[in-house]
Amino acid sequence: MRRSQILAIAVLAALFLAALLSAMTAENQSRQFREIPGARPSSAFPLGTDELGRDRLARLLFATRISLLLAPASALAATLLAALVGGVAGYFGGFWDRCTVRVIDLMLSLPWLFLLLAARALLPLNAPPIASLSMTYGLLALLGWAGPARVIRAGTRKLRESDFTLQALAQGCGRPRILWCHVIPNLKPLLLAQLWTTIPVFILAEANLGLLGLSASEPFPTWGNLLRDLQNPFSVRPEMFVPLAVIVVSVACFKLATPPQELPT
Amino acid sequence: MKRCLVLTALLGLLPAASQAAQTPSELRFCLTAEPKTFDPLLVDDGSSETVRYLTGGVLIRINRKTQQLNPELALSWNVDTQGRRITFRLRPNVKFSDGTPFSADDVAFTMQRLMDPETHSPTADTFRSSDAVPRIAVSSPVTVSVLFGAPVAGLERLFDQVAIMSAKSPRKIAAVLGPYVVAEYKPGTEVDLSKNPNYWKVDASGVRLPYIDRIRLEIQQNRDIELVKFRRGEIDLINSVDADTFDDLARLAPRSVLDAGVSLESEMMWFNQTAASPLAAYKQTWFRSTAFRRAVSEAINRADLCRVVYRGHARPAEGPISPANQFWFNASLKPHPFDVASARRRLESDGFRVRGGQLYDREGHQVEFSLITNAGNRNRERIASMIQQDLQAIGIHLNVVTLDFPSLIERIAKTFNYESCLLGLTNLDLDPSAQMNVWLSSASNHQWNPNQPAPATAWEAEIDKLMRAQASEVKAEIRKRYFDRVQQIVSEQAPFLYLVTKNSLTAISPDVQNSSPVALTPQAFWNIELLRKPVLTAGSR
Numbered sequence: 001m002r003r004s005q006i007l008a009i010a011v012l013a014a015l016f017l018a019a020l021l022s023a024m025t026a027e028n029q030s031r032q033f034r035e036i037p038g039a040r041p042s043s044a045f046p047l048g049t050d051e052l053g054r055d056r057l058a059r060l061l062f063a064t065r066i067s068l069l070l071a072p073a074s075a076l077a078a079t080l081l082a083a084l085v086g087g088v089a090g091y092f093g094g095f096w097d098r099c100t101v102r103v104i105d106l107m108l109s110l111p112w113l114f115l116l117l118a119a120r121a122l123l124p125l126n127a128p129p130i131a132s133l134s135m136t137y138g139l140l141a142l143l144g145w146a147g148p149a150r151v152i153r154a155g156t157r158k159l160r161e162s163d164f165t166l167q168a169l170a171q172g173c174g175r176p177r178i179l180w181c182h183v184i185p186n187l188k189p190l191l192l193a194q195l196w197t198t199i200p201v202f203i204l205a206e207a208n209l210g211l212l213g214l215s216a217s218e219p220f221p222t223w224g225n226l227l228r229d230l231q232n233p234f235s236v237r238p239e240m241f242v243p244l245a246v247i248v249v250s251v252a253c254f255k256l257a258t259p260p261q262e263l264p265t
Numbered sequence: 266m267k268r269c270l271v272l273t274a275l276l277g278l279l280p281a282a283s284q285a286a287q288t289p290s291e292l293r294f295c296l297t298a299e300p301k302t303f304d305p306l307l308v309d310d311g312s313s314e315t316v317r318y319l320t321g322g323v324l325i326r327i328n329r330k331t332q333q334l335n336p337e338l339a340l341s342w343n344v345d346t347q348g349r350r351i352t353f354r355l356r357p358n359v360k361f362s363d364g365t366p367f368s369a370d371d372v373a374f375t376m377q378r379l380m381d382p383e384t385h386s387p388t389a390d391t392f393r394s395s396d397a398v399p400r401i402a403v404s405s406p407v408t409v410s411v412l413f414g415a416p417v418a419g420l421e422r423l424f425d426q427v428a429i430m431s432a433k434s435p436r437k438i439a440a441v442l443g444p445y446v447v448a449e450y451k452p453g454t455e456v457d458l459s460k461n462p463n464y465w466k467v468d469a470s471g472v473r474l475p476y477i478d479r480i481r482l483e484i485q486q487n488r489d490i491e492l493v494k495f496r497r498g499e500i501d502l503i504n505s506v507d508a509d510t511f512d513d514l515a516r517l518a519p520r521s522v523l524d525a526g527v528s529l530e531s532e533m534m535w536f537n538q539t540a541a542s543p544l545a546a547y548k549q550t551w552f553r554s555t556a557f558r559r560a561v562s563e564a565i566n567r568a569d570l571c572r573v574v575y576r577g578h579a580r581p582a583e584g585p586i587s588p589a590n591q592f593w594f595n596a597s598l599k600p601h602p603f604d605v606a607s608a609r610r611r612l613e614s615d616g617f618r619v620r621g622g623q624l625y626d627r628e629g630h631q632v633e634f635s636l637i638t639n640a641g642n643r644n645r646e647r648i649a650s651m652i653q654q655d656l657q658a659i660g661i662h663l664n665v666v667t668l669d670f671p672s673l674i675e676r677i678a679k680t681f682n683y684e685s686c687l688l689g690l691t692n693l694d695l696d697p698s699a700q701m702n703v704w705l706s707s708a709s710n711h712q713w714n715p716n717q718p719a720p721a722t723a724w725e726a727e728i729d730k731l732m733r734a735q736a737s738e739v740k741a742e743i744r745k746r747y748f749d750r751v752q753q754i755v756s757e758q759a760p761f762l763y764l765v766t767k768n769s770l771t772a773i774s775p776d777v778q779n780s781s782p783v784a785l786t787p788q789a790f791w792n793i794e795l796l797r798k799p800v801l802t803a804g805s806r
Contacts, residue, residue: 126634212640235512
């Protein structure tokens with residue numbers, strides 16, 4: 001493992017730990033101290049309060065916990081779906097492969113933001129904020145599998161046509177055994193790389209939705225809706241950049257931590 | 266030597282002085298969208314309305330400050346006792362911008378075209394009290410009367426929206442009687458207006474108005490860019506700014522902002538009482554209970570909404586009519602008080618009980634409902650969040666849901682699949698007759714329960730009766746009495762929970778003189794003819 005990967009994973013672990021340890025501030029994240037809206041940083045509120053008097057730090061930590069839990073979970077779901085679709089298409093080829101490629105092309109050409117907006121509008125109105133956010137991430141997984149599926153399909157085809165697969169076939173090895181013993185184990189690095197690549201994509205997708213006010217509903221904070229404080233250029237204060245810094249650092253760390261995708265030939 | 270120096274200095278000033286004399290003064294501000302039309306009779310959007318206000322000459326103008334009627338192209342007018350006929354005596358010796366003389370024939374032409382169903386004029390709808398075509402009689406070049414098929418409530422005020430067109434000018438709608446004329450339109454970029462050389466108004470010292478030579482209306486949909494342009498001095502005014510921007514600008518340039526006091530804009534919420542909605546029966550029962558609605562209203566801290574969300578630039582709302590509407594506002598109404606104890610009493614009287622901090626109805630259902638509002642409106646999202654915390658005090662769990670606007674409209678106007686909604690209200694027209702489509706139980710904009718075949722409640726039946734009575738009455742005092750009662754019923758029954766009435770906040774450059782922003786549209790440039798802007802040369806700037 002490269003040194004940069006270790007460092008990135010350490011930073012992510014530290015972030016996640018800090019967010020987990022902040023469990024005691026969970027109530028504070030939504031409590032409105034209406035006498036001190038927009039307060040400057042102080043010992044009581046290290047990042048100050050937002051426009052409704054809520055503790056910015058408590059909200060940032062809460063949002064970090066949510067994003068660092070839900071984004072990887074949703075990326076895992078998308079990668080598994082991609083592995084299933086792309087793996088089967090790549091391994092069996094033929095008609096099924098051609099159909100899958102068309103579906104992947106179609107999925108990649110869809111305007112996902114509009115799809116997300118439309119799907120989100122159909123969600124039940126009385127869903128609790130955590131449920132609605134989980135559904136948003138679920139939708140991201142449903143819409144975000146196509147990119148990884150294309151890579152996994154190509155990787156599977158490559159493995160299917162590799163020398164060791166041909167040798168296994170020549171020695172009388174059955175297709176299920178080849179799949180189970182040769183193809184899937186060798187796909188692991190590719191799947192891991194896809195997982196790590198997809199996480200920051202989903203984090204940024206949620207941030208986009210949050211910036212539009214279409215992520216989790218009030219009073220739930222997410223990284224995306226914390227960025228909305230930066231929209232008014234005249235009222236921006238240094239402490240408002242902290243959520244942005246956390247997102248940038250996290251996304252960069254996920255990119256750095258992505259393992260190499262080499263496949264055996 | 267000294268004389269030589271003075272001469273040199275004077276010669277040096279000459280080019281600047283001549284440049285100042287030749288450079289026309291220009292006022293710049295933004296339209297938030299492309300004007301859909303330049304035909305004054307087809308105006309149906311804010312940008313076109315701005316162009317019409319700046320270019321159109323009207324017979325009667327509502328003074329945006331005093332809210333009284335001012336004679337413009339009509340020197341005087343008279344409405345008959347039945348409220349069907351209005352007779353105008355016109356101002357003589359007035360010309361259109363292209364030099365065509367103005368006469369009673371132009372008024373007749375405008376009214377005929379306005380009321381022609383083929384024109385599809387949105388302005389005409391306010392005049393249509395019956396299906397009969399109005400009869401227009403020109404008795405002299407300066408006298409014209411219009412006879413409507415049935416009484417039209419507040420008839421003379423409606424002429425504020427009717428820009429007179431020329432019957433004879435070859436330039437058709439381009440010939441105008443207002444202070445400015447459209448000089449150039451660059452689609453997607455700007456609309457340039459230049460001074461009407463034949464405008465009839467002069468100031469007290471006989472100088473022909475308007476003072477400012479040109480107006481550049483930049484088409485800019487992004488309010489943040491508009492704000493940056495204002496800060497850079499690239500535009501001179503922003504007609505309406507939100508409280509956050511107002512305070513930011515006040516901090517950076519205190520002389521550039523003005524709070525003109527209470528406006529016509531309110532924020533309100535309502536519960537879905539539509540019979541056709543797919544809501545559970547027990548929820549429909551809650552929402553139809555006046556005690557429940559009043560309890561929710563009394564649990565909301567409106568003073569906090571004004572202070573926190575609007576930074577003090579708002580006041581708790583009394584009812585459907587803002588105090589900015591000086592004549593029609595019912596001054597006896599007070600905002601619903603913030604009184605949690607009273608809210609609890611109302612709920613108990615209606616069979617609700619609190620157990621473990623949660624409110625339950627008489628059948629044991631936990632009281633929880635959702636409040637939808639449009640995504641992207643920060644103030645509404647903040648209001649919703651504060652209501653959410655306020656309602657916790659009476660054991661109600663509120664789910665706030667932000668939706669994109671088309672989805673929200675789909676739910677409140679088509680599927681009725683929502684529980685409560687938070688939106689804004691702006692009564693641009695001061696007259697209550699313009700609100701018939703809200704208050705009549707059969708109307709489509711009767712938001713809490715639209716399109717009723719017959720009034721669902723006794724109080725809605727009473728509102729129907731009162732609204733119809735005021736619409737067919739001519740005497741303003743009697744109409745006011747009817748509409749005061751409507752406001753009182755609405756306050757008591759709380760089909761709409763009026764939350765706050767916002768202040769009218771404008772940003773206007775200190776370079777612009779004689780500005781006097783008001784609550785009514787167009788706030789910052791209602792007195793456009795009197796605004797002055799000194800021409801600043803590069804050196805002086």
